[in-house]
Amino acid sequence: MLSRRELLRLSGAGLGSLALAELLFNSTDVQAAPRVSPTSPLADRAPHFPPRAKRIIHLFMNGGPSQMDTFDPKPELNRLDEQPLPDSIKKQLQPTQRNRAGTIFGSPFKFRRHGQSGLEISELYPHVAQHADELCVVRSMQGEIANHTPGLLLTNCGHSTLPRPSLGSWLLYGLGNESDELPGFVVLCPKGLPTAQSRNWTSAFMPGVYQGTHIDTAAAGKEMIPNLTRRDLRGGSQRAQIALTQYLNRRHTLARPGDERLESRIHSLELAFRMQSAGTDAFDLTREPQHIRSLYGETTQGRNMLIARRLAERGVRYVQCYHGGGQPWDNHGSIVRNIKRLTAESDQPIAALLTDLKQRGMLRDTLVIWGGEMGRTPTVQAIKDRTKVGRDHHIDGYTVWLAGGGVRPGMTYGATDELGMAVAENSVPLHDFHATLLHLMGFDHKRLTYRYSGRDFRLTDVHGRVVHDIVDA
Numbered sequence: 193m194l195s196r197r198e199l200l201r202l203s204g205a206g207l208g209s210l211a212l213a214e215l216l217f218n219s220t221d222v223q224a225a226p227r228v229s230p231t232s233p234l235a236d237r238a239p240h241f242p243p244r245a246k247r248i249i250h251l252f253m254n255g256g257p258s259q260m261d262t263f264d265p266k267p268e269l270n271r272l273d274e275q276p277l278p279d280s281i282k283k284q285l286q287p288t289q290r291n292r293a294g295t296i297f298g299s300p301f302k303f304r305r306h307g308q309s310g311l312e313i314s315e316l317y318p319h320v321a322q323h324a325d326e327l328c329v330v331r332s333m334q335g336e337i338a339n340h341t342p343g344l345l346l347t348n349c350g351h352s353t354l355p356r357p358s359l360g361s362w363l364l365y366g367l368g369n370e371s372d373e374l375p376g377f378v379v380l381c382p383k384g385l386p387t388a389q390s391r392n393w394t395s396a397f398m399p400g401v402y403q404g405t406h407i408d409t410a411a412a413g414k415e416m417i418p419n420l421t422r423r424d425l426r427g428g429s430q431r432a433q434i435a436l437t438q439y440l441n442r443r444h445t446l447a448r449p450g451d452e453r454l455e456s457r458i459h460s461l462e463l464a465f466r467m468q469s470a471g472t473d474a475f476d477l478t479r480e481p482q483h484i485r486s487l488y489g490e491t492t493q494g495r496n497m498l499i500a501r502r503l504a505e506r507g508v509r510y511v512q513c514y515h516g517g518g519q520p521w522d523n524h525g526s527i528v529r530n531i532k533r534l535t536a537e538s539d540q541p542i543a544a545l546l547t548d549l550k551q552r553g554m555l556r557d558t559l560v561i562w563g564g565e566m567g568r569t570p571t572v573q574a575i576k577d578r579t580k581v582g583r584d585h586h587i588d589g590y591t592v593w594l595a596g597g598g599v600r601p602g603m604t605y606g607a608t609d610e611l612g613m614a615v616a617e618n619s620v621p622l623h624d625f626h627a628t629l630l631h632l633m634g635f636d637h638k639r640l641t642y643r644y645s646g647r648d649f650r651l652t653d654v655h656g657r658v659v660h661d662i663v664d665a
Contacts, residue, residue: 232368233368233399233401233402233455234364234368234369234376234401235368235369236367236368236369236370237366237367237368238634239366239367239633239634239635240634240635240636240639240640241634241636242634243557243598243632243633243634244557244559244597244598244599244632244633244634244663244664245557245558245559245596245597245598245632245633246509246557246558246633247504247508247509247510247511247557247558247559248363248509248510248511248558248559248560248561248597248629248633249500249501249504249511249512249513249545249558249559249560249561250510250511250512250513250560250561251497251513251538251542251545251560251561251562251563252386252512252513252514252515252563252564253515253521253534253538253562253563253564254340254344254386254387254514254515254516254518254519254520254521254564254565255340255515255518255519255520255521255522255523255564255565256340256343256519256521256522256564256565256566256567256568256585256586256590257521257531257534257563257564257567257568257591258299258523258527258531258567258568258583259331259567259568259586259589259590259591259608259612260299260568260570260612261299261300261301261314261316261527261531261568262313262314262316262317262531262535262591263312263313263314263317263329263331263591263593264329264331264591264608264612265299265303265312265314266298266299266570266608266610266611266612268610268611269296269297269298269299269570269611269612270298270299271298272296272298272611273296273297273298274295274296274297274575275295275296276294276295276296277293277294277295277296277571277611277613281293281611281613284613284614285588285613293569293571293584294571294572294573294574295571295572295573295574295575296570296571296611297570297571297572297575297581297583299314300528300578301314301315301316302314302315303315304321306321306322306324306325307322307324307325307602308325308602309324309325309601309602309603311324311325311327311329311602311603311604314535316531316532316535316536316539317535317539318539319539319540319542319543319544320539320542320543320546322543323543323546323547323595324602325601325602326546326550326555326595326596326601326602327593327594327595327601327602328593328594328595328599328600328601328602328603328604328605328662329591329592329593329603329604329605330591330592330593330594330604330605330606330620330625330662331589331591331604331605331606331607331608332589332605332606332607332608332615332616332617332618332619332620333563333567333589333590333591333592333606333620333622333625334587334588334589334590334615334619334620334621334622335347335565335566335587335588335590335622336352336587336622337352337587338566338585338586338587339585340387340388340519340522340565340566340585341387341388343565343566343585343587344386344387344388344391344392344565345388345391345392346565346622347564347565347622348388348392348393349391349392349394349396349651350622350623350626350651350652350653351653355391355394355396355397356396356649356651357394357395357396357397357398357402357642357649357651358392358393358394358395358396358403358404359510359626359629359651360377360379360393360404360509360510360512361377361393361394361395361396361398361402361403361404362630362640362651363376363377363509363510363633364376364377364401364402364509364510365398365402365642366633366635366640367509367633369507369509370507370508370509371506371507371508373506374474374503374506374507374508375404375405375508376507376508376509376510377393377402377403377404377405377508377509377510378404378405378407378503378508378510378511378512379392379393379404379405379406379407379511379512379514380407380409380496380499380500380511380512380513380514381406381407381408381409381513381514381516381517382408382409382410382492382495382496382514382516382517383408383410383492383516383517384408384516384517384518385406385517385518386514386517386518386519387518387519390403390404390406392404392512393406393512397642397644397645397649398642398644399453399455400453400457401455404510404512407475407499409492409495409496409499410492438458441454441457441458442458445458474499474502474503474506475499475502477495477498477499477502480498480502484498484548485498487544487547487548488540488541488544488545488548489540489541489544491537491541492516492537493515493537493538493541494540494541494544496513496541497513497541497542497544497545498541498544498545498548500513500545501545501548501549501554504549504554504558505552505554515534515537515538520534521534521564523568523582523583524582524583524584525580525581525582526579526580526581526582527568527581527582527583528578528579528581529579530582542562545560546560546595546596549596550596554596555595555596555597556596556597556598557596557597557598558596558597559594559595559596559597559598559599559629559632559633560594560595560596560597561592561593561594561629562592562593562594562595563590563591563592563593564590564592566585566586566587566590567586567587567589567590567591568583568584568585568586568590569583569584569585569586569613570583570586570611570612570613571583571584572584586612588613588614588615589608589609589612589613589614589615589616589619592625594662597632598632598663598664599632599662599663599664600661600662600663600664600665601664603662605618605620605659605661605662606618606619606620618661620659621655623652623653623655623656624655624656624657624658624659625659626651626652626656627652627656627657627658627659628658628659628662628663630651630652631658631663632663637650637651637652637656637658638650638652638656
């Protein structure tokens with residue numbers, strides 16, 4: 193009598209042939225509609241309840257944008273400009289921030305009310321301001337550690353120090369992948385990597401198929417994805433080569449059941465082959481009409497946003513757009529000059545993305561997020577030359593905004609005190625923010641779990657509440 197393992201080994205050739213046939217079938221016509229095999233760990237799955245959003249585009253201003261210069265006006269700062277921060281306020285700060293806090297620095301930028309909602313937005317974002325009635329501005333975000341790496345990891349992965357799967361990985365795990373030809377989680381970062389590097393999009397203890405795929409959008413043309421195009425083989429020959437390799441891989445897995453690393457490699461190889469067609473198409477912006485390219489602007493940030501839209505409409509679940517390598521928004525010095533440059537680079541492309549999504553009917557089920565891993569202080573350590581001063585890290589009351597995807601438009605939520613030093617109303621810790629994002633995507637954050645090392649892990653750990661006040665009725 194054969195054991196179960198022996199039976200699987202003896203039938204390996206037959207199963208391998210089925211895998212070979214499936215791969216050949218899926219690879220014969222590159223124009224065929226994308227589909228993911230129902231046996232794949234990336235198979236399309238339904239969330240816990242009907243979602244408000246089907247996908248997320250996260251515009252990450254890495255380094256931490258200054259909220260009082262962009263979306264959280266503070267008239268009292270201007271009135272007290274260049275005065276020392278009162279000791280009564282210093283005592284409420286964390287020790288690190290208390291030692292750095294110094295002179296109050298008012299914003300040199302004017303705010304105006306926009307749209308029917310009357311949302312106040314800085315003059316730095318004139319194009320984004322035209323979408324005021326679509327924005328939900330959260331002014332009461334709270335972090336945990338006022339430093340970049342822990343801030344990035346907390347924002348992306350729900351924990352500031354320990355390895356945890358990123359938000360994009362949780363979404364891919366919970367929903368699967370719509371497309372069999374593109375990754376379901378893509379990270380666009382021109383000119384390098386952000387602080388904390390690939391840990392920002394890690395799948396941690398989940399299978400590797402759920403991790404993000406990094407693309408340097410500053411690279412030229414098809415070289416955004418290195419080695420995507422084979423020049424030494426014809427298409428048919430490569431198809432046969434891949435089929436044979438995968439057939440051998442499948443036979444290899446029969447003797448190693450449950451090896452998630454091996455399964456991840458096999459799926460990555462299949463995806464890489466299919467991306468030779470879909471990938472070059474998605475990143476080829478010459479396929480866009482000139483008026484769309486002009487709408488976004490022929491710039492690095494314009495290219496970033498346009499690629500994000502093209503990926504989103506092709507079924508990518510989570511697209512994260514970093515402003516650039518390192519931490520470009522970390523303006524400890526010369527903040528006036530630097531923030532003018534950074535907002536000028538991003539204003540038109542962000543507004544174009546919102547316009548483009550709306551006119552395509554995609555904004556209603558695409559959640560767009562803008563923000564960084566922290567904000568900036570309302571003070572500087574000393575004012576000797578106003579053109580050279582900067583703002584320090586700040587985690588107790590910073591700003592993000594959301595648009596589309598089921599959030600209430602044209603509103604603000606939460607508030608900081610009159611100087612912007614602390615949350616005064618409706619604080620939103622990042623665990624609450626994550627719980628709300630998962631809710632908009634159709635998940636109960638307490639039920640979306642992954643079993644590892646004898647414990648059920650979740651993005652929000654043992655925390656989190658849904659901020660229902662920002663969810664559209």
